[in-house]
Amino acid sequence: xxxxxxxxxxxxxxxxxxxxxxxxxxxxSDGWLLAAGQDSYDWLKNRTKRTEAVxxxxxxxALKGVREVAxxxxxxxxxxxxxxxxxxxxxxxxxxxxxxxxxxxxxxxRNAGTLGxxxxxxxxxxxxxxxxxxxxxxxxxxxxxxPEGQNREHAIFGASRCVAVQPSDTANAVVALDGSMVIRSxxxxxxxxxSEFFVGPALNIRRMTVLEPGEILTAVRIPxxxxxxxxxxxxxxxxxxxxxxxxxxxxxxxxxxxxxxDSRLVVGAVECVPHxxxxxxxAIKGSAKNEETGTRAGKLAIEGxxxxxxxQFKIPLMENLVRRAIRGA
Amino acid sequence: MATxxxxxxxxxxxxxxxxxxxxxxxxxxxxATSLLPIVGIRFPWVKIHWVSGLVLTLVVLFHILRAITVxxxxxxxxxxxxxxxxxxxxxxxxxxxxxxxxxxxxxxxLVAIATGIVMMVxxxxxxxxxxxxxxxxxxxxxLTLLHDLAALAALFLILVHVYFGLLxxxxxxxxxxxxxxxxxxxxxxxxxxxxxxxxx
Numbered sequence: 001x002x003x004x005x006x007x008x009x010x011x012x013x014x015x016x017x018x019x020x021x022x023x024x025x026x027x028x029s030d031g032w033l034l035a036a037g038q039d040s041y042d043w044l045k046n047r048t049k050r051t052e053a054v055x056x057x058x059x060x061x062a063l064k065g066v067r068e069v070a071x072x073x074x075x076x077x078x079x080x081x082x083x084x085x086x087x088x089x090x091x092x093x094x095x096x097x098x099x100x101x102x103x104x105x106x107x108x109x110r111n112a113g114t115l116g117x118x119x120x121x122x123x124x125x126x127x128x129x130x131x132x133x134x135x136x137x138x139x140x141x142x143x144x145x146x147p148e149g150q151n152r153e154h155a156i157f158g159a160s161r162c163v164a165v166q167p168s169d170t171a172n173a174v175v176a177l178d179g180s181m182v183i184r185s186x187x188x189x190x191x192x193x194x195s196e197f198f199v200g201p202a203l204n205i206r207r208m209t210v211l212e213p214g215e216i217l218t219a220v221r222i223p224x225x226x227x228x229x230x231x232x233x234x235x236x237x238x239x240x241x242x243x244x245x246x247x248x249x250x251x252x253x254x255x256x257x258x259x260x261x262d263s264r265l266v267v268g269a270v271e272c273v274p275h276x277x278x279x280x281x282x283a284i285k286g287s288a289k290n291e292e293t294g295t296r297a298g299k300l301a302i303e304g305x306x307x308x309x310x311x312q313f314k315i316p317l318m319e320n321l322v323r324r325a326i327r328g329a
Numbered sequence: 330m331a332t333x334x335x336x337x338x339x340x341x342x343x344x345x346x347x348x349x350x351x352x353x354x355x356x357x358x359x360x361a362t363s364l365l366p367i368v369g370i371r372f373p374w375v376k377i378h379w380v381s382g383l384v385l386t387l388v389v390l391f392h393i394l395r396a397i398t399v400x401x402x403x404x405x406x407x408x409x410x411x412x413x414x415x416x417x418x419x420x421x422x423x424x425x426x427x428x429x430x431x432x433x434x435x436x437x438x439l440v441a442i443a444t445g446i447v448m449m450v451x452x453x454x455x456x457x458x459x460x461x462x463x464x465x466x467x468x469x470x471x472l473t474l475l476h477d478l479a480a481l482a483a484l485f486l487i488l489v490h491v492y493f494g495l496l497x498x499x500x501x502x503x504x505x506x507x508x509x510x511x512x513x514x515x516x517x518x519x520x521x522x523x524x525x526x527x528x529x
Contacts, residue, residue, distance in 0.1 A: 141461050
């Protein structure tokens with residue numbers, strides 16, 4: 001397989017959202033939406049996925065930048081991860097998102113990579129990415145969940161034939177901040193809560209998000225609900241940089257004195273969607289933010305986890321991350 | 330066939346009617362969960378599908394056991410002698426089309442169940458340890474094809490079954506599957522009461 005050159009495709013470089021939407025509508029599933037290409041180029045160059053046409057979105061200025069809007073902020077989908085990591089407004093009000101963006105891959109990738117691309121990237125299951133005909137690729141099999149399957153990085157929650165996990169670091173933060181996704185298409189605009197934006201295999205085994213062909217994620221809105229809250233983000237990976245999470249946690253806490261009045265805890269890389277711990281959030285409401293509460297929450301968090309052959313370690317890892325998030329934020 | 334009242338004759342026992350309707354519900358769930366996602370109606374269908382399949386398997390096993398031990402299998406068996414109905418001879422409890430429908434259902438459901446149970450090993454359910462390597466990729470493909478063909482056949486059979494069940498002149502069969510009875514005159518009009526009495 002020739003991997004040194006890109007395969008042929010038609011390249012479209014619209015300079016406005018309207019032009020991009022028109023192109024996306026015209027090309028439908030034949031039009032590959034390209035942000036910075038950190039995920040896309042893998043697929044295309046390896047010939048694992050092919051496309052007739054690529055719509056490169058990076059020339060659209062309206063899709064970049066962080067803006068204050070009524071009730072919160074709006075981040076253009078093509079804002080780079082470095083900008084999100086360093087933006088003063090985000091660091092002041094929504095540090096959680098900055099921390100998450102700052103843990104994506106490496107500085108070089110964050111300089112080019114965008115929030116929209118990070119949120120919409122495909123899963124890292126290596127069987128799927130290698131190009132085997134698994135369920136997610138339209139085939140009739142999962143090769144990761146087998147007696148000999150290499151599934152160290154795979155799901156412990158929400159598996160349904162496919163056991164791949166959501167690889168995005170920023171997705172967990174956006175869900176924890178009650179964010180919403182602004183989606184444009186030829187039919188108009190729709191806003192989807194981040195918690196409903198990501199889809200698991202039980203709902204749609206071929207996709208990671210609700211985006212339909214012809215639809216473009218144009219912005220992410222973060223309401224002021226969690227502005228200035230106590231935040232905690234931690235990502236455990238095999239390497240400190242340029243790696244995907246084995247397990248990560250994004251947490252936000254509102255305090256009433258020394259008691260937790262409200263919280264959001266979202267665990268990454270354990271399910272095909274950001275795994276929100278609603279039961280834990282309810283259980284710790286009114287509790288002190290300390291080791292004891294953290295230990296109790298950790299035990300509750302892992303209830304219902306189902307491991308595969310090689311990912312049992314994710315259970316104590318997740319339990320400890322929840323404990324540390326509550327203790328340490 | 331026991332007499333209930335002077336005019337009402339029992340056609341289906343309560344347990345057999347229960348079997349029919351449980352089968353109907355599970356088949357509806359199985360077809361809905363398999364076909365609706367294909368036409369774009371997305372919902373978590375896999376669990377509902379295999380649980381319905383297991384319920385169907387259990388009731389079909391019960392039905393087979395009951396048919397072999399308590400009931401007379403020959404009542405529903407399609408035989409060459411049934412062709413005499415074309416020359417005007419009245420049938421016993423079941424007419425030739427009813428026997429043919431039962432045979433078609435039997436084959437369809439047995440194929441769907443047999444292939445579906447093996448496919449559960451691959452799909453990942455609490456019932457079996459997941460292992461797709463028990464068969465080759467080609468064998469899985471054939472198995473899936475058979476399962477899907479059985480599903481399409483079931484869809485066709487349901488359409489035929491419901492159509493004839495709702496026809497005014499056949500509606501007493503639907504009523505008998507709900508209330509269990511058929512009138513003496515209805516039986517005499519459509520069946521040979523003597524053959525019915527002999528258990529044919």
